[in-house]
Amino acid sequence: MKIGEIPAVIREKIKRGVVIPALPLALDADRKFAPRYQKAIIRYYIDAGVGGVAVGVHSTQFEIREPGIDLFQPVLKLASETIDSYSAAQGKAILKVAGVCGKTQQALAEASFARETGYHACLLSLAALAKDDVPGLIQHCREIAQIMPVIGFYLQPSVGGRVLPYEFWREFATIDNVLAIKMAPFNRYQTFDVVRAVCEAGREHDILLYTGNDDNIVIDLLTEYRINTTAGTKAVRIVGGLLGHWAVWTKKAVELLDQIHALVDTGQPIPAELLTLGAQITDSNAAFFDPSHAFAGCIPGIHEVLRRQGLLPGTWCLNPKEVLSPGQSEEIDRVYRWYPHLNDDEFIAAHLNTWLKE
Numbered sequence: 001m002k003i004g005e006i007p008a009v010i011r012e013k014i015k016r017g018v019v020i021p022a023l024p025l026a027l028d029a030d031r032k033f034a035p036r037y038q039k040a041i042i043r044y045y046i047d048a049g050v051g052g053v054a055v056g057v058h059s060t061q062f063e064i065r066e067p068g069i070d071l072f073q074p075v076l077k078l079a080s081e082t083i084d085s086y087s088a089a090q091g092k093a094i095l096k097v098a099g100v101c102g103k104t105q106q107a108l109a110e111a112s113f114a115r116e117t118g119y120h121a122c123l124l125s126l127a128a129l130a131k132d133d134v135p136g137l138i139q140h141c142r143e144i145a146q147i148m149p150v151i152g153f154y155l156q157p158s159v160g161g162r163v164l165p166y167e168f169w170r171e172f173a174t175i176d177n178v179l180a181i182k183m184a185p186f187n188r189y190q191t192f193d194v195v196r197a198v199c200e201a202g203r204e205h206d207i208l209l210y211t212g213n214d215d216n217i218v219i220d221l222l223t224e225y226r227i228n229t230t231a232g233t234k235a236v237r238i239v240g241g242l243l244g245h246w247a248v249w250t251k252k253a254v255e256l257l258d259q260i261h262a263l264v265d266t267g268q269p270i271p272a273e274l275l276t277l278g279a280q281i282t283d284s285n286a287a288f289f290d291p292s293h294a295f296a297g298c299i300p301g302i303h304e305v306l307r308r309q310g311l312l313p314g315t316w317c318l319n320p321k322e323v324l325s326p327g328q329s330e331e332i333d334r335v336y337r338w339y340p341h342l343n344d345d346e347f348i349a350a351h352l353n354t355w356l357k358e
Contacts, residue, residue, distance in 0.1 A: 017122025017239030018051020052059035052095030218278025
């Protein structure tokens with residue numbers, strides 16, 4: 001599959017910029033896959049107005065690939081079918097992104113399955129290639145890009161990623177069939193490396209920039225970068241986000257991105273209140289992602305919000321040791337109290353019974 005094979009209506013939407021939540025994995029009390037709740041979460045996202053859904057990524061738990069668990073294919077298949085059926089009924093077009101990881105043989109197999117299952121692009125993790133040099137990484141990426149459109153992924157080291165130098169991103173930006181790059185190093189310097197590399201490669205009109213910096217969402221989306229290159233100064237923006245944070249309070253995230261796009265379109269000054277809102281979102285993310293405990297509770301934190309809303313039956317993860325950190329539930333209580341305008345609990349309550357129908 002090539003980028004041009006992605007339906008034009010989807011390509012236009014993601015070029016403008018959309019909300020792409022990273023799909024959490026729905027499990028029951030026995031840590032078995034819970035399809036009813038998995039479907040409900042996907043339906044929630046679609047009704048909230050997202051432009052895409054990412055499946056099989058960090059939030060879906062990398063353990064789905066482990067022998068004996070074997071959930072990678074069932075989860076991707078159910079998610080693809082649910083997105084297709086529900087979005088068609090709603091008259092919407094949704095980008096389907098599959099997480100692909102592992103060394104080259106595994107990544108090729110995962111990308112091939114994703115393509116066969118109807119996914120439009122893969123989010124390519126390089127965590128398994130921690131010791132490879134830049135040429136080795138680039139060759140790996142080129143091979144996967146032969147299978148389907150690739151979204152590059154700069155994942156922060158604290159949750160399994162690796163530092164990727166400017167030289168990697170400069171060469172990565174020359175690969176055909178690169179759709180976008182998700183920048184999630186949680187680091188301003190490293191984020192700038194990616195933006196600069198895309199502009200220096202002359203691909204700023206071809207490769208879409210999406211934030212994965214859950215700690216800096218609003219500032220990322222508001223900033224216009226001006227990059228001086230040998231071909232002149234280039235202006236580029238981060239147009240949307242593929243975020244674990246956007247797996248919850250998703251309707252408010254869609255409204256936020258719409259507000260930012262409207263500001264950019266009209267060229268109006270950035271209101272100070274929007275910067276304050278950005279800080280509030282960062283504070284909320286701290287409660288969900290648990291940086292005070294090195295992000296140990298980031299997946300259970302997202303689960304806890306969905307549990308409170310009725311979209312998950314519990315916070316269980318495939319790894320029994322992956323639980324809320326001490327004090328994390330109280331932190332989630334706090335951000336609920338402090339920032340009631342950020343949650344979409346009323347929206348969910350109005351539709352939950354419909355979404356939970358088999």
